Amino acid sequence: MKIGLAICALLLTIHMYAQKISGTVKNENKEVISYCSISFGNENISTITDINGKYSLEIPQNTDKSDEIIFESNGYETKKLSVNEITENPNIILNKRVYAIQEININGRKTKREIIGAEKRPMFTFSKMFDKNIPTVEQGQIFDIYNWTKLNAYNFYIIPSSKFKEITLKLNIYTVKDGLPEQTLLTENIIYKTSTTGWQNIDLQNYKLIYTGSSKLAITLQLVDYIQEDAIDFVFGISAKKTLSNDLLYRYQSQGKWEARKGSFISNIDINYNKDKPGKVSTMKNQDEAVSKSIE
Numbered sequence: 435m436k437i438g439l440a441i442c443a444l445l446l447t448i449h450m451y452a453q454k455i456s457g458t459v460k461n462e463n464k465e466v467i468s469y470c471s472i473s474f475g476n477e478n479i480s481t482i483t484d485i486n487g488k489y490s491l492e493i494p495q496n497t498d499k500s501d502e503i504i505f506e507s508n509g510y511e512t513k514k515l516s517v518n519e520i521t522e523n524p525n526i527i528l529n530k531r532v533y534a535i536q537e538i539n540i541n542g543r544k545t546k547r548e549i550i551g552a553e554k555r556p557m558f559t560f561s562k563m564f565d566k567n568i569p570t571v572e573q574g575q576i577f578d579i580y581n582w583t584k585l586n587a588y589n590f591y592i593i594p595s596s597k598f599k600e601i602t603l604k605l606n607i608y609t610v611k612d613g614l615p616e617q618t619l620l621t622e623n624i625i626y627k628t629s630t631t632g633w634q635n636i637d638l639q640n641y642k643l644i645y646t647g648s649s650k651l652a653i654t655l656q657l658v659d660y661i662q663e664d665a666i667d668f669v670f671g672i673s674a675k676k677t678l679s680n681d682l683l684y685r686y687q688s689q690g691k692w693e694a695r696k697g698s699f700i701s702n703i704d705i706n707y708n709k710d711k712p713g714k715v716s717t718m719k720n721q722d723e724a725v726s727k728s729i730e
Contacts (some may be wrong), residue, residue: 449599453497457524459483459505459626466595467528469604469623469658470507471570471688472515480570480687481690482658493517504689508620531621544708545584550577551702552591552675559700561593561671562682564657570687573672575698577612585643588653590672590701592631597669601627602659605636608652613680614692615652619645625658653703654683673700 459467466487473631474493475482485487491503499518506512510528562573588605605624608615626636626650645651655672674682674697682697 435609437714453493453521454490455493455520455524457520457526458486458487459489459507459528460487461510461528461530467507467510469625469656470505470510470528473504473506473570473687473689474501475597478686478690480568480690481658482569482688484659506688507623508618509622531696535648544581545706546708547704547706548588548670549702549704550579551589552698552700553702554592554636555700557674559673559675560697561595562674562684562699563671566657566660566662566668566670569656569658571642572606572654572656572683572685572688573699574606574652574683575681575701576613576652576683577703578651579645579648579651579703579705580709581647581649582708582710583645583651584706585638585641585645585647585703586706587704588636588701589633589704590636590655590699591672592628592634593673594631595669596631596662596671597666598629599629599661599663601657601661601670602627604656604658606654606656608654609648610650610652613694615654615683619643619651651703652683653701674698 444538461467466483468483468485468487470483470487470489471480472482472489472491474491479492481489497517499521500516500656502516503513504512504514505526506527507528509531511531513526513528515526532710564573565571569682603626605626607619609617609619622641623639624636624638626634628634646691657670660668660670677696677698679698680694680696680697682699684695
């Protein structure tokens with residue numbers, strides 16, 4: 435009898451302190467939105483939709499029903515809804531972001547090619563680990579770029595002691611302000627899958643990513659899905675090295691606060707560049723800030 439009462443008391447306690455909300459995120463055409471970031475206010479509570487647009491978010495029971503949950507995905511308008519609204523209808527619709535395209539004059543100059551960042555893994559490194567249970571954690575670094583820069587590829591090094599059958603990563607690119615990432619520069623998700631360790635190459639040629647008038651870019655990675663090896667604990671980390679500059683970026687959740695620490699990933703960007711005037715690109719503007727992308 436006492437055991438039964440204890441179990442009931444435990445279940446009631448769990449119910450008092452947690453509420454799970456599950457739903458699906460789609461666009462106005464009823465297409466699912468994969469890997470949409472979902473964050474709850476100032477709490478370290480966040481999640482991300484799976485490949486089918488489904489999510490599950492646990493909210494403390496004593497939460498104010500007017501507190502906001504934020505839904506954010508590349509190419510879509512950010513949506514903020516109260517806990518009460520999400521509880522009533524957990525199936526969310528995001529509207530595609532509208533961009534006005536403005537042409538920039540052609541200068542006709544040829545570009546040069548360069549690798550910026552680490553091309554070799556040094557002897558002394560340390561590992562930046564990813565937690566399989568926290569898919570919204572982002573880690574990355576800041577790169578110095580030229581007045582006109584086209585990204586061809588992003589390369590990074592997965593520690594050899596990693597253990598997984600397959601991982602799915604989401605690449606993010608941001609403007610930089612006061613040494614920290616500020617605004618996303620992507621209008622669509624860049625997803626990368628691998629089953630190997632060591633050097634990795636994310637080919638960006640098809641995305642035609644050209645940025646003008648900027649001196650820095652922040653590039654980060656998120657672990658959004660994984661397949662674990664049979665009977666082996668999941669381990670995934672990226673090699674980093676000590677540096678004097680605070681280029682090593684981290685944040686626990688989307689819309690959360692960024693932290694910058696001394697160090698940088700063993701990673702690099704393969705670029706074409708022009709130090710002078712921009713070439714033919716389209717400048718895609720929203721109401722907040724301009725982002726650039728080619729229309730070749």
